[in-house]
Amino acid sequence: MRSWILIMMMCGAASAATEVAPEVAVPAAPAIATAPAAGLDPDVVARLDEVDRDVARVAPAELDRVLERALVTFESDDPFSIAQRAAARPRTLAVLTKLGERARAAGELVIAARAFDARWAISGTHDVQLAEVLTTWAERDAATQPGVALYLARRARAADPASGRAVELDDDLSTNHRAVTGKLAIVAGVVALAAGIYARTRVSAIEDDLRAHPRPGGEVDAALADRDRYDMIGTGLLIAAPIVSFGGLAWMLSGNPSHEASSPGELPALVDR
């Protein structure tokens, strides 16, 4: 038994040892640089130059590919790229602005949104243009993809809290528009029930009074007419009350937003790996 335990412990130790990445050591080789000596690495500069040229040159529909190249430094998780992010930020923001504005002007709403979204993530400051583009996108897809539209509206609201359109759209997509009418119907049903019960008590009171003592036929006819009127109204209200109340409840519940905010595949534009 002890032998088995010893063997199992040794096997466990062996497998744990294999999970650790082997350290590559090249004798007499210089150390791998984790940051450029100064400023931006020439490759990064060249890439940003190329992106800058392509923004003005390629067709608007192709700008998505250009955007991917612009974000390489911010999406790569190697120490060398990470070390250059601060230095690359100003040019990247400028390129993203240029790219986004061109895409927006050309009607490429999604590409523009991605460019501004990436700019927002990199800059860390409020982005009015992003909010505008996301709101436009959300308004376009609100009817067909309410969950996506809700996500876009909320992202626009986060990008620019002062954006009235984004706030309005977020509230609109998050709100049960049937709540007020539904509640009114429920209250109306309760009121109808109370009124119906009152009318029924009037019927009973008139009938009791008619039983109590004789009176001229004319008075009896008038009392019976009142009784019939109260009876018709009361019975109608008692029938209508549950229909109106439960109808209002069903109406209100049916108006609850059934969609949850879900991001489209294109966002967020900047994936931090």
Add this chain to the structure above:
Amino acid sequence: MKALAVVAGLAGCAATPIDQLGIACAQDSDCPAETWCDLRFHDDVCRDYAALQPPAIVFDGLLVADQIVPTITVPTHSVTFHDFRIHNTGSETDAVIDFTGPACVDVDSLTRSDGELIRAGAVFEGQFTTFPDPGCATPATLAIAVTASGRTFMFSTTIQISP
């Protein structure tokens, strides 16, 4: 299905029919249209004609040897007993039957003063007495008043007075 049950239940709350309402009355004019005042057995409530007909008394005539006859002959200076027949085409009732005649004829009903029970559609045979004074004009007309449920049914018949 449940909705229908609810509607049916609420319809059950509908006002009581007039006939079952028990509207108090002392006479027919106290009752709404199409109803009558039922004073039988001290009910004193309005009844719907469609549900229950009021008592309706019909005088069949005087009886002799169990046969209806148009008139009878009665002697003077003696009390004699005679039979009559009525029937009820309405609902069961207590009926008070009174006979009256000319001043010279003493006529009395021998029926119960608090009323005779006459069932719906049934025949009732009762008795009355006569005691005409001598010299009373003949024939004499007798008035018969049958009061049932506050309704008075008036009839008349004639008797011959033998000297």
